[in-house]
Amino acid sequence: MSKKLRHRGPDWSGTYVGKETIMCHERLAIVGVDSGAQPLVSDDGKTILAVNGEIYNYVALRKGLKNQDAVFKTHSDCEVIMHLYKEHDTDLCNMLDGMFSFVLLDESVTPSRVIAARDPIGITTLYQGYNSKTPETIFFASELKAINEECDVITAFPPGHFWDSRTNSFERYFKPTWWQGDSGNPADIPHNPVDYTLLRETLEDAVRKRLMAEVPYGVLLSGGLDSSLIAAIAARETEKVANAQHERREAKIKAQEQGGSGYKTPDLLHDRECFTSAAVNKHD
């Protein structure tokens, strides 16, 4: 089954075989490239997690944990989900800023518990299925093709919901106030005056956080207004980050030069050289 999803991630194929649950993950490494192979297994070996997605606010969430001694085994943006689960149970879903589908297995309880969730608007895909002859076995997968031979009932996992094996049911966690616009009552439709500055800043912020990557990224450019705007913001933000890195390097070299001996370490000089040529290439 996992092989059918291999195209989703060239970087790692991982499998966890638990008491009653098997989890497989095909990874496209984006954050915590060297350490974040999945499924992630907690320090005590009792929480297991597979995620498709990016958690943009993972640094802030980590800082906000009640248990500041929580052991992080990787630099993955996704690991914080396991720690949030310990502190907030399913309320964790509302704390994530990102695009994600995940399945979390809790083997510290008997019977073991499974939580699955999908991001608020369903940016990432997730399907749930079962076979009517063995309905107690539940399948989850990012693509239908992984489970369609095993299951005769398959549904798209509803966005903004989590599923809990304790209740065998879905619950909506995403309940923004503007959602009431669906009620059909015109009074429930927000009618704030348009604020173009806020609109621009929100768009910039949305693009900025999506640039969170330790690997090269690209923008699919159609030439239309939306993708051109996004590409322009992404290019500007990327340049800002590159300039800030350049300034930090220069400051480091200067500090070293002024620090008495005037000796420039070969590493620092090489670093400057590489960085300057990289910056030149970027502008070509």
Ligand SMILES: NC(=O)C[C@H](N)C(=O)O
């Ligand atoms: N790419 C993913 O879906 C998981 C995680 N964000 C990673 O970088 O490995």
